[in-house]
Amino acid sequence: MPRLSCRTGLFTLALLTVPCALPAQDSPDERSARAIFAELVGINTTHEHGSTTLAARAVARRLVAAGLPARDVVVVGASPRRQNLVARLRGSGARPPILLLAHLDVVEARREDWSLDPFTLTEKDGYFYGRGSSDIKDMGAIFVQTLIRLKRERAPLDRDVILALTADEEGGDDNGVQWLLANRRPLIEAAYVINGDGGDPMMRDGQVHARNVQAAEKVYMDVRLEVDNPGGHSSMPVRDNAIYRLSAALSRLGAYQFPMRLNEITRAYFARAAAAEPDTIAARMRMVGESGDTAAMRRLAAGSAWYNAVLRTTCVATRLEGGHANNALPQTAAANVNCRLLPDEHPDAVVETIRRVVDDTAVQVTVTSPAVPSPPSPLIAEVLEPVDSITASMWPGAAVIPSMETGATDGLFLRNAGIPVYGVSGVPLEDGDVRAHGRDERIRVEAFYQGLEFTERLVRALASDGRTEGPTGGSITGRAATD
């Protein structure tokens, strides 16, 4: 299409390719989405200097202007500068609501570090630049525009579509998802969540080759290892030394590996992600995905920190403290060990394993940051089929890949509260050019508009009574739908 080519700087007419001199002919919905995107990027929502409240109010104004009743558009939260937006587009109520989720806050960005103003949306050389352009004001704007469009078209919905744009995902004490769950749960109660902040389509040379669907995440837990000792004068050392005991314990822990294990999500991940990998890796991934081959699992884990993290619980020393003077025997030595648990792992069992591996009762093992369990979300056909069919129509050949995040997201709290979460961003990111949290954060202009189209079609498919996207049937792993 000339329009799309134009956005990438080239205008194709018949067989001629010439530099594009025409303005991009955006549709009204694209123009509106872009205006919302620009407004959101233009509002500083960092924890340090910004306010999510201003952004929440800006979105609320737009939704009310689009015809949503004011009672269905609320701005609420823990503190005056950290408010959240929750809006509800009403359907018939035949099925329970779905929740669209993105966060309003962004990571700090300093003007002197950037080559352009981080708090102005700038289009340059086929990219949108700005803090939050990829994390995750792009999806925030896209969700808002999707609601506006469905409202305008009076789309027949058989369920409510709730939008939550939240505070303090990136840090701070007023995490919007936690606050809403604790204080306004009925506002966000839903059959499941589509999280715009996870599960990215990935592109290479302008082509989308993979469409991730984040359906599980590992669980965070910190454990402290501490050795106490009477200490004494360092001119008269004794054998029992807190630092030596701790370091011996850490060496044993460092040599230990937790057993490898698959779950529904990682099994599907290995089976489906194999296609994009070089032959030897792909063969091993298929063996893992299709038959759980343990030798192949071992080889993959040995060759890559990523596969290792996907296949097993990990616990690694991250901080160290000890001693109080250069000329004194240490009275304490302690380390923080950061664990990332497979979602079906029991935290107590991990602590027990650490004690067993440390094998020294003088080393006290205590949990300092407890695990918040986050069960994997079942791969239901209701979500995966439209994702599959829209992906096939927009990005032919791109693999739909269920994934387990090795880090942690806000999805954690919702899964913990019993609400399944599917990370399904619409906006393709480029391999090797993921700039979230970094300098000159950007996405491709065409990726933003593709994200708008993908998301609008997906929400319509998930909430329409006349299901237009995709056939019906079993889930991609061959299991029956579980909801």
Ligand SMILES: [Zn+2]
């Ligand atoms: Zn984010």
